[in-house]
Amino acid sequence: MLLYVDAQYASPYAMSVFVGLKEKGIPFDMQTLDLGAGANRSADYAATSLTQRVPTLVDGNFRLSESSAITEYLDEVHSGTALYPADPKAKARARQIQAWLRSDLLPIRQERTTEVLFYGPSNAPLSTAAEQAAQRLFKAADTLLAQDREHLFETWCIADVDLAVMLNRLVLNGDDVPARFADYAKRQWERASVQAWVDLPRPPL
Structure with missing residues (x-):
């Protein structure tokens, strides 16, 4: 398999698929694209990636973009660690969490980009809009994370990585995050497959 990722290894969506491949134990190669230079808009890449x-x-001859579609595909056709819960309702909930994290909380994503995760913190304070988004995040996390669970569900799933990424945008920047959620994000970050992404050699910005 070949996985196309960004040249800075900073895309949370590329990270999610990378972790999924590692968890499944699937051998794969990576090809980086300089998104800043528009390499993803080249004719060659357009022929490979629909989006x-x-x-x-x-x-092989199959090409697939969009991270959650990819991780679902991997889970359906490969053995190894399950990326999604087996129970249909729990799986639907995990997909809901992924979709929500990808479509909401824009002020956090804008003001605490993934450069915070992989290059260093931002000195700028959160705007009012980002503070409000953070409170929505914490409220959802409080609903989703049972007090006595290490993960979102009975066992780890790929949605844990996505939620930890969003929380760590704040945690690793030194913003105020309730201790329970910070501890959860730290535990997820220590997972070997996640650390394999964190430890990739990154070019300077």
């Missing part, structure tokens, strides 16, 4: 975004997975 012209990263990540895109190439599996």
Whole structure:
């Protein structure tokens, strides 16, 4: 398999698929694209990726973009660690969490980009809009994370990585985050598959 990712290894969506491949124990190669230079808009990449975004997975003659679609595909066709809960309702809930994190909380994503995670914190304070988004995040996390659970569900799933990424945008920047959620994000960050992404050698910005 071949996985197309961004040249800075900073895309949370590429990270999610990378972690999924690692958890499944699937051998794969990576190809980086300089998104800042518009490499994803080249004719060659357009012929490979329907959305012209990263990540895109190439599996033989099959090409697939959009991270949650890729991780669902991997879970359906490969053994190894399950990326989604087996129970249909729990799986639907995990997909809901992924979709929400990708479509909401824009002020956090804008003011605490993934550069915070992989290059260093921002000195700028959160805006009022970002503070409000953070409170929505914490309220949802309080609903989703049972007090006595290490993960969102009975066992780890890929949605844990996505939620930890969003929380760590704040945690690793030194913003105020309730201790229970900060501890959860730290535990998820220590997972070997996540650390394999964190430890990738990144070029300077």
